[in-house]
Amino acid sequence: MAGLKEVAAASGVSIRTVMRALSGQGYIDSQTRERVVTQAQRLGYRPNLAARSLKTARSFDISVVAWSMDELHIAKIAGLEQTLRHAGYAVNVLLESAANTGGDWLENVLLHRPAGVALFSSSQFHNEQALRLLDSKLPYIVFDAPTGPLDSVRIDRQQGVYEAVLYLAATGRRAIAYLGTQADRSRLDGYLRALGQLSRRPIYIEQAEGDQYAAGIAASQRFSELPKAKRPDAVLAYADEVGLGFMAGLHERGIRIPSDVAVIGFDDRRAAALSWPRLTTVAQPSRELGIAAAEILLRKIKGEAEPSTGWSRTMPTKLVLRESA
Amino acid sequence: MAGLKEVAAASGVSIRTVMRALSGQGYIDSQTRERVVTQAQRLGYRPNLAARSLKTARSFDISVVAWSMDELHIAKIAGLEQTLRHAGYAVNVLLESAANTGGDWLENVLLHRPAGVALFSSSQFHNEQALRLLDSKLPYIVFDAPTGPLDSVRIDRQQGVYEAVLYLAATGRRAIAYLGTQADRSRLDGYLRALGQLSRRPIYIEQAEGDQYAAGIAASQRFSELPKAKRPDAVLAYADEVGLGFMAGLHERGIRIPSDVAVIGFDDRRAAALSWPRLTTVAQPSRELGIAAAEILLRKIKGEAEPSTGWSRTMPTKLVLRESA
DNA sequence: GCATATTATGCCAACGTTGGCACATTTGCT
DNA sequence: AGCAAATGTGCCAACGTTGGCATAATATGC
Numbered sequence: 076m077a078g079l080k081e082v083a084a085a086s087g088v089s090i091r092t093v094m095r096a097l098s099g100q101g102y103i104d105s106q107t108r109e110r111v112v113t114q115a116q117r118l119g120y121r122p123n124l125a126a127r128s129l130k131t132a133r134s135f136d137i138s139v140v141a142w143s144m145d146e147l148h149i150a151k152i153a154g155l156e157q158t159l160r161h162a163g164y165a166v167n168v169l170l171e172s173a174a175n176t177g178g179d180w181l182e183n184v185l186l187h188r189p190a191g192v193a194l195f196s197s198s199q200f201h202n203e204q205a206l207r208l209l210d211s212k213l214p215y216i217v218f219d220a221p222t223g224p225l226d227s228v229r230i231d232r233q234q235g236v237y238e239a240v241l242y243l244a245a246t247g248r249r250a251i252a253y254l255g256t257q258a259d260r261s262r263l264d265g266y267l268r269a270l271g272q273l274s275r276r277p278i279y280i281e282q283a284e285g286d287q288y289a290a291g292i293a294a295s296q297r298f299s300e301l302p303k304a305k306r307p308d309a310v311l312a313y314a315d316e317v318g319l320g321f322m323a324g325l326h327e328r329g330i331r332i333p334s335d336v337a338v339i340g341f342d343d344r345r346a347a348a349l350s351w352p353r354l355t356t357v358a359q360p361s362r363e364l365g366i367a368a369a370e371i372l373l374r375k376i377k378g379e380a381e382p383s384t385g386w387s388r389t390m391p392t393k394l395v396l397r398e399s400a
Numbered sequence: 401m402a403g404l405k406e407v408a409a410a411s412g413v414s415i416r417t418v419m420r421a422l423s424g425q426g427y428i429d430s431q432t433r434e435r436v437v438t439q440a441q442r443l444g445y446r447p448n449l450a451a452r453s454l455k456t457a458r459s460f461d462i463s464v465v466a467w468s469m470d471e472l473h474i475a476k477i478a479g480l481e482q483t484l485r486h487a488g489y490a491v492n493v494l495l496e497s498a499a500n501t502g503g504d505w506l507e508n509v510l511l512h513r514p515a516g517v518a519l520f521s522s523s524q525f526h527n528e529q530a531l532r533l534l535d536s537k538l539p540y541i542v543f544d545a546p547t548g549p550l551d552s553v554r555i556d557r558q559q560g561v562y563e564a565v566l567y568l569a570a571t572g573r574r575a576i577a578y579l580g581t582q583a584d585r586s587r588l589d590g591y592l593r594a595l596g597q598l599s600r601r602p603i604y605i606e607q608a609e610g611d612q613y614a615a616g617i618a619a620s621q622r623f624s625e626l627p628k629a630k631r632p633d634a635v636l637a638y639a640d641e642v643g644l645g646f647m648a649g650l651h652e653r654g655i656r657i658p659s660d661v662a663v664i665g666f667d668d669r670r671a672a673a674l675s676w677p678r679l680t681t682v683a684q685p686s687r688e689l690g691i692a693a694a695e696i697l698l699r700k701i702k703g704e705a706e707p708s709t710g711w712s713r714t715m716p717t718k719l720v721l722r723e724s725a
Numbered sequence: 726g727c728a729t730a731t732t733a734t735g736c737c738a739a740c741g742t743t744g745g746c747a748c749a750t751t752t753g754c755t
Numbered sequence: 756a757g758c759a760a761a762t763g764t765g766c767c768a769a770c771g772t773t774g775g776c777a778t779a780a781t782a783t784g785c
Contacts, residue, residue: 079672
């Protein structure tokens with residue numbers, strides 16, 4: 076309710092002086108400052124952010140754009156929000172699911188003139204869509220963008236899988252299979268790299284399309300049809316959901332985990348810690364990813380240089396050991 | 401980049417006329433309008449929201465405040481966001497976890513002068529905290545507030561549990577136990593109401609404090625120590641996590657689900673659909689809750705009456721049938 | 726005591742939009 | 756033709772903050 080004007084009147088000084096007292100910039104008598112600050116407090120002065128944005132032609136909003144909200148996004152957003160808020164920015168969420176206005180997402184973002192944008196990559200935003208960020212000249216960061224010209228924070232999937240496979244080998248597993256699709260190279264490459272190092276031949280269990288849990292169950296069926304001697308004794312699943320489905324199918328068929336087969340998932344969804352046995356999995360440092368994204372965004376906003384190196388950042392995963400492996 | 405001024409210059413009319421052309425309010429020659437609209441399009445006119453907010457003294461932001469992001473919040477936020485965006489509002493997220501600035505959450509909200517606030521109730525925001533919303537005079541809605549003076553959208557937990565128990569009885573279960581704490585009355589009341597109707601005596605399995613999954617496992621231990629004849633053949637768990645822990649413990653002890661014991665959870669977390677067997681559970685209509693909250697907020701903002709009835713809304717749950725019961 | 730920094734304060738315009746008001750033009754009616 | 760109503764357009768002030776500039780008061784150096 077109270078603006079600079081009211082505070083000025085109450086303290087018997089001009090608006091300009093109130094500004095100086097509150098912003099701490101420029102010369103000001105310390106007694107005057109104290110008097111003004113007291114009055115501001117008493118009157119409950121709150122700067123009008125709209126007026127400030129109008130005048131300074133810059134905003135303190137960051138738009139976070141995602142196709143849909145996913146459990147995996149949340150921790151990232153939390154880290155992002157925390158960091159940005161510390162820096163005085165507010166986080167604005169735009170969910171671009173099909174159900175929404177149908178307007179163009181970027182147009183929607185630009186309308187709000189945010190100081191920056193964070194985009195969650197997904198099949199809907201891949202490249203053609205996301206590349207438009209470059210034209211917009213807005214400071215931006217993309218979560219988990221595919222390799223390309225976009226600045227992005229990513230996790231090292233390849234390395235994550237690599238380490239998981241080595242862990243399985245270290246715990247005495249002889250035949251380690253990869254349950255996934257050929258589409259995602261990074262995970263597959265990690266698997267192949269590890270097997271190469273172990274001088275073993277890869278074993279593929281193809282993941283069916285569609286629902287991942289169902290695909291896991293389907294895979295367990297094919298698995299159980301193998302003669303016992305030829306069954307892998309460890310499976311690295313493309314994602315937690317696949318791994319959980321696979322485990323469910325194994326339970327159904329009386330195959331024991333981890334004694335008969337060890338299973339490792341990927342993502343560390345909450346469900347991985349609530350299954351039986353609890354699923355060992357490769358976790359992303361989600362909160363840290365969010366923080367890293369925020370920091371990049373803030374540096375971009377400040378206009379710090381380093382254009383040559385780009386702003387991408389890849390972070391390591393962490394193997395979360397539970398009972399399934 | 402282009403403002404009303406530029407569009408006005410390009411179309412050879414005054415700013416005021418451009419406004420009329422674009423807002424569609426007041427008299428305007430249709431040819432002029434067309435010309436102006438064309439120019440606006442060509443120049444990529446985007447209204448300056450800050451200027452608008454400043455001038456009209458109202459904003460089109462809604463602050464969503466939560467202590468932390470939770471899987472269960474997301475779907476609600478999605479529904480909320482969708483509805484609010486349709487109405488021209490943007491959703492602003494404030495996470496008030498301990499890690500944050502330490503500033504007062506309400507102060508933070510007020511600083512942004514949102515058109516309204518949606519608060520996710522939690523132990524941190526219970527009553528003393530949330531009641532301050534009333535003083536703020538801001539349009540607000542609380543998700544899942546405890547019974548009290550606050551306008552809120554809630555689910556009918558009592559009825560949800562009631563129906564779940566009746567379902568268990570209908571499928572031939574004779575001894576239906578309640579695994580939970582005495583603290584939460586609504587669920588317990590639903591259980592008691594159902595048992596009363598069935599003329600059966602309640603069976604309690606006390607849920608330990610702390611981690612819910614662990615509490616479920618602990619409960620399964622006590623359960624398995626009962627002589628077989630005295631074991632309940634159905635368990636209604638306070639929450640999915642408890643139920644999942646309970647199931648895990650039963651697996652460990654060779655007790656079969658659902659043949660020996662049926663288990664029903666509460667919440668329909670994602671993990672409930674990824675367990676083995678998949679957990680039957682009481683689901684909240686999350687998206688609809690979000691939409692309902694948004695609608696209430698919008699009506700409050702519009703200043704529609706009905707102060708006598710309040711704005712609370714309770715919505716029914718839905719029993720999601722899976723294999724665990 | 727005077728000139729010159731230094732410190733302290735105030736005035737004013739501007740950001741882009743909006744709404745009140747006034748003016749100009751056209752239409753409809755007697 | 757005359758007058759009122761309806762239609763079309765423009766001017767101007769204001770929202771609260773900010774930054775440039777000017778002025779006033781005090782301190783510093785000779």
